[in-house]
Structures are given as structure tokens and as C-alpha cells.
Amino acid sequence: DGGITQSPKYLFRKEGQNVTLSCEQNLNHDAMYWYRQDPGQGLRLIYYSQIVNDFQKGDIAEGYSVSREKKESFPLTVTSAQKNPTAFYLCASSLGDPGQLLSGANVLTFGAGSRLTVL
Amino acid sequence: AQSVTQLGSHVSVSEGALVLLRCNYSSSVPPYLFWYVQYPNQGLQLLLKYTSAATLVKGINGFEAEFKKSETSFHLTKPSAHMSDAAEYFCAVSAFGDSNYQLIWGAGTKLIIKP
Numbered sequence: 001d002g003g004i005t006q007s008p009k010y011l012f013r014k015e016g017q018n019v020t021l022s023c024e025q026n027l028n029h030d031a032m033y034w035y036r037q038d039p040g041q042g043l044r045l046i047y048y049s050q051i052v053n054d055f056q057k058g059d060i061a062e063g064y065s066v067s068r069e070k071k072e073s074f075p076l077t078v079t080s081a082q083k084n085p086t087a088f089y090l091c092a093s094s095l096g097d098p099g100q101l102l103s104g105a106n107v108l109t110f111g112a113g114s115r116l117t118v119l
Numbered sequence: 120a121q122s123v124t125q126l127g128s129h130v131s132v133s134e135g136a137l138v139l140l141r142c143n144y145s146s147s148v149p150p151y152l153f154w155y156v157q158y159p160n161q162g163l164q165l166l167l168k169y170t171s172a173a174t175l176v177k178g179i180n181g182f183e184a185e186f187k188k189s190e191t192s193f194h195l196t197k198p199s200a201h202m203s204d205a206a207e208y209f210c211a212v213s214a215f216g217d218s219n220y221q222l223i224w225g226a227g228t229k230l231i232i233k234p
Contacts, residue, residue, distance in 0.1 A: 009160075040128060042123070042223070042226050043224045090163070107153070108222075110162030110163045115160075
């Protein structure tokens with residue numbers, strides 16, 4: 001079955017460490033996204049990518065980095081510069097470009113998420 | 120600027136009762152509206168979407184939502200709640216023409232089903 005695989009599901013990090021969250025999709029979707037979810041808040045966009053080797057900052061990109069070397073993969077690195085990294089991280093993808101997403105022509109498909117806790 | 124307000128961070132209903140989850144939006148242009156559901160420790164999945172066709176939109180699992188422009192609302196309903204409906208529900212809005220490619224999300228409403 002096609003879908004999005006995020007790993008690890010749970011991750012613990014000491015302060016000052018960088019960690020990388022994996023996101024792989026086999027849906028042949030063009031666009032991929034990273035969202036952060038905190039209790040009582042809506043999803044906030046960290047980064048998105050429309051095509052390989054290209055990505056754009058979202059609302060809360062500071063302290064995060066991404067790469068898009070392959071269409072299927074969009075890993076997120078949470079760096080030590082991120083002040084409050086404890087959160088639930090969701091990867092998503094969509095067919096076509098994000099503009100089509102806004103028009104409702106396509107929708108987001110989400111992974112099951114990765115929960116990061118800083119000790 | 121667009122925004123989304125979901126009234127009530129928690130809504131509790133009895134099994135078999137009507138489910139009503141409220142979503143109000145603000146947008147300077149005609150919006151597209153979405154409801155997503157999130158089961159515990161899982162990603163979100165689309166319930167339904169409004170894209171300027173019929174104002175009453177039917178989704179999966181017996182849910183539906185009605186777009187009311189005069190009230191700037193897109194409330195989610197289900198006639199009879201089932202235990203499996205217990206989850207968190209998110210309303211989101213987008214407006215074509217914005218420079219940023221993203222949806223604006225509500226804070227979510229956790230639906231609790233009492234036996």
C-alpha cells in the first residue's frame with residue numbers, strides 16, 4: 001500500500017544535540033511538507049518542497065533544516081538552535097504543487113508522526 | 120489575513136447523539152475549507168473539503184459539513200456518534216491567491232464519546 005513512513009516514532013534528545021527525522025513516501029507525490037504540532041495549537045508549517053533540490057521556509061523554520069535529494073525522501077533535522085523542540089512532528093505530501101493544494105484540487109496525505117522529547 | 124477558530128477544545132457527546140463541531144473562519148476572498156481527523160498518535164486524514172461547489176459537503180464515516188458564507192462557518196456534524204469517532208478534529212482554510220503555499224489550521228477539537 002502506498003503511504004508515508006516516518007521514523008522514528010519516538011525520539012529522545014539531550015539538549016545541544018541535532019536529530020534527524022526521516023520521512024519517506026511511495027505515493028509519487030511531488031510536494032512534501034513538515035509540520036509541527038503542539039497541544040492546543042493548530043499545525044504550523046516548518047518547511048515544504050515542491051521538487052527535488054528545492055525547498056521553502058514555512059512559518060517556523062528557525063532551528064530546523066531539510067533536504068530533498070530524492071523525490072521520495074524529505075528528512076528534517078532539528079538542530080540545537082531550536083529553542084523548544086519537544087513536539088509532535090508530522091510529514092505530509094501532496095500530488096502536484098502546493099498551489100493546487102490550496103485550491104482543493106489535491107489534499108494532504110500525512111504520515112503517522114514522530115514524537116520528539118528533549119531531556 | 121485568514122484565520123480559523125474552532126469553538127471548544129473538547130466536546131463530549133453520548134454514543135448515538137448528534138455531533139456538532141464548530142469552525143468559523145475569516146478570509147477576504149472565497150475560501151476553500153477542510154476538515155481533517157486525527158486518531159491518537161497518528162497523522163491526520165481528510166474527512167471532507169469544500170471547494171465552492173455544493174455548500175453541503177458529505178465526507179467519510181457519515182460526517183458532513185455545511186458552508187455558510189453569511190455566518191463564515193463550516194461546522195462539522197454527524198447525526199449519531201459512534202465510539203470509533205473519538206479523535207481530534209481540525210478545521211483548515213486556504214484562499215487562492217495568497218503568496219504562501221499553506222493551509223491555516225484551527226487549534227483542534229477533541230471529541231469524546233461517552234458510552
